Amino acid sequence: xxxxxxxxxxxxxxxxxxxxxxxxxxxxxxxxxxxxxxxxxxxxxxxxxxxxxxxxxxxxxxxxxxxxxxxxxxxxxxxxxxxxxxxxxxxxxxxxxxxxxxxxxxxxxxxxxxxxxxxxxxxxxxxx
Numbered sequence: 001x002x003x004x005x006x007x008x009x010x011x012x013x014x015x016x017x018x019x020x021x022x023x024x025x026x027x028x029x030x031x032x033x034x035x036x037x038x039x040x041x042x043x044x045x046x047x048x049x050x051x052x053x054x055x056x057x058x059x060x061x062x063x064x065x066x067x068x069x070x071x072x073x074x075x076x077x078x079x080x081x082x083x084x085x086x087x088x089x090x091x092x093x094x095x096x097x098x099x100x101x102x103x104x105x106x107x108x109x110x111x112x113x114x115x116x117x118x119x120x121x122x123x124x125x126x127x128x
Contacts, residue, residue, distance in 0.1 A: 003061040004030070005076065007032045014118055028118070048120040050083065053091065056081050057116055066107070076122070077102030 003081050004012070008027050015024030045064055051057045058081060066073050080102075087093065093100045095113050100122070114120045 007106070022114070046106065046113075046120060047118050048110070048122065050080070050085065051123040052085060053124055053126050059084070063106075073108075074106045075102065076100055076104045076106055079106050080122075080124065087124065088125055091124055092127055094125055095121065 004027060011023055011028040014020070015022075015027070034087075048063050049057050049059045063079070064074070074082075076093055077087060080093070087102060093102065097107065098113075100109065110120045
């Protein structure tokens with residue numbers, strides 16, 4: 001964030017305020033830490049926070065979007081299992097109020113449903 005010029009900072013915030021996706025992502029893309037070994041460009045780590053049913057949360061440090069060998073993308077179910085969160089039949093996962101299937105690709109979910117702060121917020125909730 002310290003490496004962008006004042007005009008770029010203004011462009012970033014103006015893109016948010018006017019809901020101009022292209023203007024915002026022109027600058028925001030440079031702020032994300034990207035892995036250049038993959039085509040197309042893919043982030044090395046994802047910023048996320050997982051809220052659990054007991055009203056606590058986990059904020060994984062350096063959550064990778066792929067398996068350790070970089071061959072396959074991680075799903076939401078695998079991510080939750082990795083962080084010891086049970087997703088039994090009585091629980092669902094929500095992102096921005098939308099129920100997310102456990103076989104959803106975490107990287108694609110981050111691309112489409114992360115907040116402007118680049119965090120992906122997942123909530124594990126009990127069904128009524």
